[in-house]
Structures are given as C-alpha cells and as structure tokens.
Amino acid sequence: MDIEALDVEKEIGKVGEVLCEHDKKKGILITTLHRIQEDYGYLPGEVLQRLSKKLELPLAEIYSVASFYHQFHFTPRGRKIVRVCMGTACHVRGAPKVLEKIQKHFDIEVGETTEDLAMTLETVGCVGCCGLAPVVTVNEEVVGELTPKKVDELIKTIESEE
Ligand code: FES
Structure with missing residues (x-):
C-alpha cells in the first residue's frame, strides 16, 4: 500500500466528525496494518516507520497495537x-x-x-x-x-x- 497517499479523513469517514485527531489516526491504524500485511506478508519495520511519520503516531504505539493482535507478524512468513x-x-x-x-x-x-x-x-x-x-x-x-x-x-x- 502507498503509505504516503494514505488519507486519514477519507479512511475514517463520517465517524471522524466526533473523534479527535489522535483517535482518528488510531481508528485507521488496524485497517492500515492489515493492508500492509496483505501487501508484504508481514509488517516490515521500515514501512511501520513511514506509517509512524505519516500518522504522527509514535512508533512504539504502532508496535504496541500490532503486537496485541496475534495475526500480525514482524518477520517474513513462508509461502x-x-x-x-x-x-x-x-x-x-x-x-x-x-x-x-x-x-x-x-x-x-x-x-x-x-x-x-x-x-x-x-x-x-x-x-x-x-x-x-x-x-x-x-x-x-x-x-x-x-x-x-x-x-x-x-x-x-x-x-x-x-
Ligand atoms: S485435535 Fe481435533 S483436529 Fe486435531
């Protein structure tokens, strides 16, 4: 997925009207992580760094959210x-x-x-x-x-x- 083209407002939709900026970004985080994993098969560190910059969310917060869910992987997976x-x-x-x-x-x-x-x-x-x-x-x-x-x-x- 193209991290740089990620549009928080578009992704979050109508519900965004009642959310603060931080919650909006967190709201699209899991969907975005799923998309990254679909593309790469796992969550590459450099992509998460770019996502952290793009969403202005601390990298540690992104890792914390991703590691909570067992379906996310941080190393390449086998075919x-x-x-x-x-x-x-x-x-x-x-x-x-x-x-x-x-x-x-x-x-x-x-x-x-x-x-x-x-x-x-x-x-x-x-x-x-x-x-x-x-x-x-x-x-x-x-x-x-x-x-x-x-x-x-x-x-x-x-x-x-x-
Ligand atoms: S124990 Fe039920 S499928 Fe293996």
Missing part, C-alpha cells in the same frame, strides 16, 4: 504456513512425532520460517477434524490421517511447490 494440530485427538494419534519429523527435516523450530521462505511452521489447537487425526493444515488445506509415509509426501510437496 506455506504449516500448522501441526496439537489438540488432544491429534496428540494421542502421533502429532508430536509428525511435528518432530517436520522440524528435523527443515531444521526449524515452531514459529520459525525456512531461510528460502518456503514454509513457516506453527502448532495449533484442535482444527475441528479430529476424525482425521493426526492433522496438519497447509495454508487453508487440511491434510489428515498422517502416517510417516504421508508426512514424507507432505514434506516433498512443501519443498517442490512454489
């Missing part, structure tokens, strides 16, 4: 977001082994992204497909009934696809 379900059903059906295999193969910890940005690895609570446990989601896709062989196939898919 594939792989989430290993660690809910009870998946846990008892081998999720820790699935996680360990993926971690070892890519040499990353939970919350980290591979250097080539192919994948970010996360864990998640129950994703609502317990009948398919153990389950992994890859972006929006659910991959269930993971056997060691299926995990190998999943790893190959992650490595091969752009």
Whole structure:
C-alpha cells in the first residue's frame, strides 16, 4: 500500500466528525496494518516507520497495537504456513512425532520460517477434524490421517511447490 497517499479523513469517514485527531489516526491504524500485511506478508519495520511519520503516531504505539493482535507478524512468513494440530485427538494419534519429523527435516523450530521462505511452521489447537487425526493444515488445506509415509509426501510437496 502507498503509505504516503494514505488519507486519514477519507479512511475514517463520517465517524471522524466526533473523534479527535489522535483517535482518528488510531481508528485507521488496524485497517492500515492489515493492508500492509496483505501487501508484504508481514509488517516490515521500515514501512511501520513511514506509517509512524505519516500518522504522527509514535512508533512504539504502532508496535504496541500490532503486537496485541496475534495475526500480525514482524518477520517474513513462508509461502506455506504449516500448522501441526496439537489438540488432544491429534496428540494421542502421533502429532508430536509428525511435528518432530517436520522440524528435523527443515531444521526449524515452531514459529520459525525456512531461510528460502518456503514454509513457516506453527502448532495449533484442535482444527475441528479430529476424525482425521493426526492433522496438519497447509495454508487453508487440511491434510489428515498422517502416517510417516504421508508426512514424507507432505514434506516433498512443501519443498517442490512454489
Ligand atoms: S485435535 Fe486435531 S483436529 Fe481435533
């Protein structure tokens, strides 16, 4: 998004008539952060600095707001977001082994992204497909009934696809 072209009055609309300047700027902050993340995949520091200048809001305040919400990220994310379900059903059906295999193969910890940005690895609570446990989601896709062989196939898919 074009930070310099950001128009606070236009973005805030009619409700702005009853808000002070500071609240108007805070009012568009989260929407703007979402747009930045859509464009970059995360919130780059230099873009947040430009936003801070543009909105005349302290950078610390912008970071404070952004870090409150888990959906914002401050480092680049992988093209594939792989989430290993660690809910009870998946846990008892081998999720820790699935996680360990993926971690070892890519040499990353939970919350980290591979250097080539192919994948970010996360864990998640129950994703609502317990009948398919153990389950992994890859972006929006659910991959269930993971056997060691299926995990190998999943790893190959992650490595091969752009
Ligand atoms: S516990 Fe994994 S889908 Fe429910």
